[in-house]
Amino acid sequence: MKAFFFGAGSSCGTVCAPVAARFGCALNAIDAHWRTNHPAVFQVVQHLNLPLDNWGLEPVWSCMDYYAKLQPAIGRPRPWSNESPQFKKALLKVYGQRCDQQAEQLPPNDSYTLGNILKKELQLGDQLISFNYDTVVERLARCIGIPLRSASTENTKDAIVLVKPHGSTSWPLELPTPDRPGNVTSAAPDGGPLFDSLTDAHVDARQEPLVLGAVPIKSELIREVQRCNDTPAVFTTIQDQWKAVVKAISSADSLIIVGYSFPREDQYGRFLMQEGVRQRNGRRLDIAFYELEDRQPQTAMQIAEVFAGCIRDLRFRGPVTGPPPA
Numbered sequence: 001m002k003a004f005f006f007g008a009g010s011s012c013g014t015v016c017a018p019v020a021a022r023f024g025c026a027l028n029a030i031d032a033h034w035r036t037n038h039p040a041v042f043q044v045v046q047h048l049n050l051p052l053d054n055w056g057l058e059p060v061w062s063c064m065d066y067y068a069k070l071q072p073a074i075g076r077p078r079p080w081s082n083e084s085p086q087f088k089k090a091l092l093k094v095y096g097q098r099c100d101q102q103a104e105q106l107p108p109n110d111s112y113t114l115g116n117i118l119k120k121e122l123q124l125g126d127q128l129i130s131f132n133y134d135t136v137v138e139r140l141a142r143c144i145g146i147p148l149r150s151a152s153t154e155n156t157k158d159a160i161v162l163v164k165p166h167g168s169t170s171w172p173l174e175l176p177t178p179d180r181p182g183n184v185t186s187a188a189p190d191g192g193p194l195f196d197s198l199t200d201a202h203v204d205a206r207q208e209p210l211v212l213g214a215v216p217i218k219s220e221l222i223r224e225v226q227r228c229n230d231t232p233a234v235f236t237t238i239q240d241q242w243k244a245v246v247k248a249i250s251s252a253d254s255l256i257i258v259g260y261s262f263p264r265e266d267q268y269g270r271f272l273m274q275e276g277v278r279q280r281n282g283r284r285l286d287i288a289f290y291e292l293e294d295r296q297p298q299t300a301m302q303i304a305e306v307f308a309g310c311i312r313d314l315r316f317r318g319p320v321t322g323p324p325p326a
Helices: 007-016 021-029 039-047 057-074 083-095 099-106 114-118 134-142 200-204 223-228 232-251 265-278 293-306
Strands: 002-006 128-130 159-164 167-174 209-210 254-258 285-290 312-317
Touching: 002 209, 007 083, 007 099, 007 134, 021 057, 021 083, 039 057, 039 083, 039 209, 057 083, 083 099, 083 167, 083 200, 114 134, 128 232, 134 159, 134 254, 159 232, 167 232, 200 209, 200 293, 209 232, 223 232, 223 293, 232 265, 265 293, 285 293, 293 312
Parallel strands: 002 128, 002 254, 128 159, 254 285, 285 312
Antiparallel strands: 167 209
């Protein structure tokens, strides 16, 4: 069995979706009026004294998350309000239907990295693990004619399984009400993936996309937090995704990493992946990875840290390339 890891670099190199560090620049290019359309996000950026036309996802999201968790210790109210729906709308603006539409234009051939991988390397029983919020990988698989099953469904044996440990712009989280707890839908009724990203109208109707924050403390993985928030389905959903990641690492014969850099800041992810490595009991693993040329040594070092002791062969395949101009 092969496991494929798709990170931000895979979508960036294929449909020019921005990596987290370039989120503010991309939002500014997409929506010149983002400061008035998303005032809470603007206030956080101002609070951190970041450049208004070039700020990263991690510091802004982390600041909002820390205020939500630690505000009593700060001793003053947060300087913004209603940040969750505004921020989710900003995420959808960058990674939602815009990426859906670009993915639909990808040719179903092997003239670029993702097309080549899905057409030539994918086999029954393999696992596609996408750390991206967007739906690029699953849409391209559908275009090529590759049937997928979501990791959250039963009977994934002998199937090509899609795992999304950081959630998806296509997963609606129905926020809780006094009458019912929050609910999550992460797969279609037939067990396949959900392809269509949510819109602003969904958010206005209290359906936010379930995506894990680019933050140090990922509340979605903490059972007690989700029980307190009356959203136990969030914990169950994300737990199932990470359980599939650990299982894939523990049993894979080879791993193909496409634009994912194993960031040290994602301590939960690294710990869970290393637990998968420990379950291998010393069995060796062939790893190939795609990365920008200037980042190749750094990513190779990160891979060596996460998979220490079980790498038989580590090969660099070059950068992720997109389809040639029409």
